[in-house]
Amino acid sequence: MELEKPSLPSSLLCAVPPCLSQIRLPYRLIPRRVRVSSSTFANAKLVTLRNHTVNLHIYYCSMAGTDNRRSRHDEESPSKPNKKKKGNRNPEKSLLISLHSCSKRTDLSAALALYDAAITSSDIRLNQQHFQSLLYLCSAFISDSSLQTIAIDRGFQIFDRMVSSGISPNESSVTAVARLAAAKGDGDYAFKLVKDLVAVGGVSVPRLRTYAPALLCFCESLEAEKGYEVEDHMDASRIVLEEAEISALLKVSAATGRENKVYRYLQKLRECVGCVSEETSKAIEEWFYGVKASEVSDNGIGSDIELLRAAVLKNGGGWHGLGWVGEGKWIVKKGNVSSAGKCLSCDEHLACVDTNEVETEDFVNSLVTLAMERKAKMNSCEPMADFSEFQEWLEKHGDYEAILDGANIGLYQQNFADGGFSLPQHCEKEQLEAVVKELYNKSGTKKQPLILLHKKRVNALLENPNHRNLVEEWINNNVLYATPPGSNDDWYWLYAAAKLKCLLVTNDEMRDHIFELLSNSFFQKWKERHQVRFTFVKGCLKLEMPPPFSVVIQESEKGSWHVPITSQDKEESSRSWMCITRQSS
Numbered sequence: 001m002e003l004e005k006p007s008l009p010s011s012l013l014c015a016v017p018p019c020l021s022q023i024r025l026p027y028r029l030i031p032r033r034v035r036v037s038s039s040t041f042a043n044a045k046l047v048t049l050r051n052h053t054v055n056l057h058i059y060y061c062s063m064a065g066t067d068n069r070r071s072r073h074d075e076e077s078p079s080k081p082n083k084k085k086k087g088n089r090n091p092e093k094s095l096l097i098s099l100h101s102c103s104k105r106t107d108l109s110a111a112l113a114l115y116d117a118a119i120t121s122s123d124i125r126l127n128q129q130h131f132q133s134l135l136y137l138c139s140a141f142i143s144d145s146s147l148q149t150i151a152i153d154r155g156f157q158i159f160d161r162m163v164s165s166g167i168s169p170n171e172s173s174v175t176a177v178a179r180l181a182a183a184k185g186d187g188d189y190a191f192k193l194v195k196d197l198v199a200v201g202g203v204s205v206p207r208l209r210t211y212a213p214a215l216l217c218f219c220e221s222l223e224a225e226k227g228y229e230v231e232d233h234m235d236a237s238r239i240v241l242e243e244a245e246i247s248a249l250l251k252v253s254a255a256t257g258r259e260n261k262v263y264r265y266l267q268k269l270r271e272c273v274g275c276v277s278e279e280t281s282k283a284i285e286e287w288f289y290g291v292k293a294s295e296v297s298d299n300g301i302g303s304d305i306e307l308l309r310a311a312v313l314k315n316g317g318g319w320h321g322l323g324w325v326g327e328g329k330w331i332v333k334k335g336n337v338s339s340a341g342k343c344l345s346c347d348e349h350l351a352c353v354d355t356n357e358v359e360t361e362d363f364v365n366s367l368v369t370l371a372m373e374r375k376a377k378m379n380s381c382e383p384m385a386d387f388s389e390f391q392e393w394l395e396k397h398g399d400y401e402a403i404l405d406g407a408n409i410g411l412y413q414q415n416f417a418d419g420g421f422s423l424p425q426h427c428e429k430e431q432l433e434a435v436v437k438e439l440y441n442k443s444g445t446k447k448q449p450l451i452l453l454h455k456k457r458v459n460a461l462l463e464n465p466n467h468r469n470l471v472e473e474w475i476n477n478n479v480l481y482a483t484p485p486g487s488n489d490d491w492y493w494l495y496a497a498a499k500l501k502c503l504l505v506t507n508d509e510m511r512d513h514i515f516e517l518l519s520n521s522f523f524q525k526w527k528e529r530h531q532v533r534f535t536f537v538k539g540c541l542k543l544e545m546p547p548p549f550s551v552v553i554q555e556s557e558k559g560s561w562h563v564p565i566t567s568q569d570k571e572e573s574s575r576s577w578m579c580i581t582r583q584s585s
Helices: 018-022 091-105 108-119 128-139 148-164 171-183 187-200 208-220 224-236 243-255 259-272 278-289 291-295 305-314 357-377 387-397 406-410 426-442 455-463 465-476 489-500 511-516 520-530
Strands: 033-038 045-050 055-062 330-335 402-405 450-454 480-483 503-505 531-537 540-544 561-564 577-582
Touching (some): 091 108, 108 128, 128 171, 187 208, 243 278, 357 520, 387 480, 402 426, 406 455, 426 503, 426 531, 450 455, 455 465, 489 503
Parallel strands (some): 402 503, 450 480, 503 531
């Protein structure tokens, strides 16, 4: 609503037009503020117009100061009271914000001063978040020589007060206190804290970081048996060791002459880590250079080559797991591995490590279960063939070296037509044919791959006279299998590749399958060994075959070891490997 500036002396207030206060408007009139600047007004004048239908505030603001300056009344309105100011927040909240600020600044002294003031105040009641923030900050200073002692002492005082106040410590608080205990060499107390947390149960459960202080403390003090006890407790809690913890256990085992434990932790590194850090590589090198390592013998298993080869095959290649092989001193060299997987230090060829038989069997069974469950849930009017029919067919014809995801290949860089498979385009048929021919030529036994394609897509191919002859030839030669309506053809090509332990040609990342089947680590290993990716550049096919060897710790049937070391260089040929052999081998 606009009002004309009245031409009255500055000492007078403008009169309110009668029509404004008397006429009832058809719409609700929202109060508004009108700022009017005039050099003739020495001071701000306030006119309030009140009526049951109108409630206006009109401000006359002086130009003597500045139009941008607002009075305190500008921020307030009878219909919109001020929000609660930040300074009026409760003291517990204010303390927590201040403690978080200390954590960000890593200011231990300020945090302790806040704590001391809080415990003497009757207005503040400390809660779990306050104690957690304080304990975390104390544990952050255990590596600071100038503040380590005060951080440990005050940290335990704070924890004692927390417990005496009836507040149950959560995982984060236990982890912080366990670090304080380990810093002063009390691994027993650090371990007790974790065991108490497990015994209480509930929502808060221990993590790797909760166990690590006790484990590393025992290893550093050469208390090997206690370190193994912590590891057993972690296994029971399903906590997986990482490189730092495995390396620490390997070191303490080597230092205390436990050769079988050293062997076990080398296998743990192979399984959980792959490439090792420089620090871990030094620990491994020290063991093999030691006297105890040279005294370790194979107890006769080294002469049973067939036993060792069978174990390597069963495990998927790259390790046998039967124990130390050979006799005499060890020779440790650092070198490189060729692009073909040949160690340039000892001329041994490294393996492309596959999943073991147990993992593969579990994988295959999971696929069958998924397919059967899908069939049971189907309500389609069209009858769906049993997955067992494909299993029987594959058992009868399953002499393949490669499986093709037909839809993925046929649709490569193609557009969908109404959500369908636009097979009439000649390039798609050529893409499938090109992959079939390339794999046939690469096969040492001249075997054709198996194409898996949905039935409706196969029918579309057969309806096209340009494609019919080739497709019929594929079907007659058992090169093409049509998956039934209502089924997911992904299960079919995954099952065939896993069951036959052969290559799988697809660009599908299979991310969904990872979560539905087995662990991510297993699936990544399986994909690395079996998946073949492809591209077509100007119509020319390029297949990206699996790497000829796996970049993981490998143990040969001869008893030698090859250990890859973490590298910042992306070129695999420049990676350093530890080549460890026996003098007698």
